[in-house]
Structures are given as structure tokens and as C-alpha cells.
Amino acid sequence: MDVRRCDSEEPKKVPGLDDLFERVTGVERPVPPKGPKIRCPLCLWQPKKRSRWYCTCGHGWNTFDTAGRCPKCTFQWVDTACLSCARWSKHRAWYAPDDEGRGAA
Ligand SMILES: [Zn+2]
Numbered sequence: 825m826d827v828r829r830c831d832s833e834e835p836k837k838v839p840g841l842d843d844l845f846e847r848v849t850g851v852e853r854p855v856p857p858k859g860p861k862i863r864c865p866l867c868l869w870q871p872k873k874r875s876r877w878y879c880t881c882g883h884g885w886n887t888f889d890t891a892g893r894c895p896k897c898t899f900q901w902v903d904t905a906c907l908s909c910a911r912w913s914k915h916r917a918w919y920a921p922d923d924e925g926r927g928a929a
């Protein structure tokens with residue numbers, strides 16, 4: 825028997841062509857990353873994705889991934905220490921408003 829392996833299906837269209845067509849015609853631009861800006865409210869240092877905070881339980885993680893909650897012991901940190909100036913601020917104070925830069929100082 826002349827058994828083919830996987831291509832026993834009928835040939836349909838050229839794979840990828842429709843997809844390409846959609847990409848050309850449909851206005852589908854990548855969404856710009858528009859999350860809340862995070863910075864130290866005191867020195868304006870911006871944490872990196874690889875920045876690590878350490879809980880009293882010894883666990884290290886990026887505290888902004890979990891809004892200040894330790895993923896290991898689930899302790900909720902209300903204050904967050906700056907890794908640059910080493911001062912503490914309210915965790916929510918780190919999230920800069922979108923229109924920061926003008927207005928109340
Ligand atoms: Zn912990």
C-alpha cells in the first residue's frame with residue numbers, strides 16, 4: 825500500500841496566504857505597551873523587570889508583578905522599598921498617573 829504519512833488531506837490553499845492577506849489589509853498594529861508607569865516617588869528610579877525585592881520569608885521576586893504581595897508567604901507589603909535610594913514609600917505611590925509631569929507638585 826502506498827500510504828502517505830501526514831499529507832493525506834486535500835490540498836486547500838497555500839498555507840499562510842490568507843494570514844498574510846489579513847496582515848496587509850487589516851490594520852492590525854501591535855499595541856504599544858501602555859501599562860502604568862512605575863517609579864520611585866522619591867527619587868523617580870524605575871524598577872527593571874529583573875529587579876528583585878526580598879520578603880522577610882527570604883523569597884525574592886519583582887514586587888510589582890504581584891502588587892506588593894509575596895508569592896511565597898502571601899504577605900501583603902503595603903510599603904515598598906526603593907532599590908536605588910533605599911527609602912520606603914506606599915506601594916501604590918509607585919504607580920505614576922498617566923498625566924504625570926504637570927499639575928500639582
Ligand atoms: Zn514572603
Ligand SMILES: [Zn+2]
Pocket residue numbers: 864865866867868869906907908909910911
Ligand atoms: Zn528611590
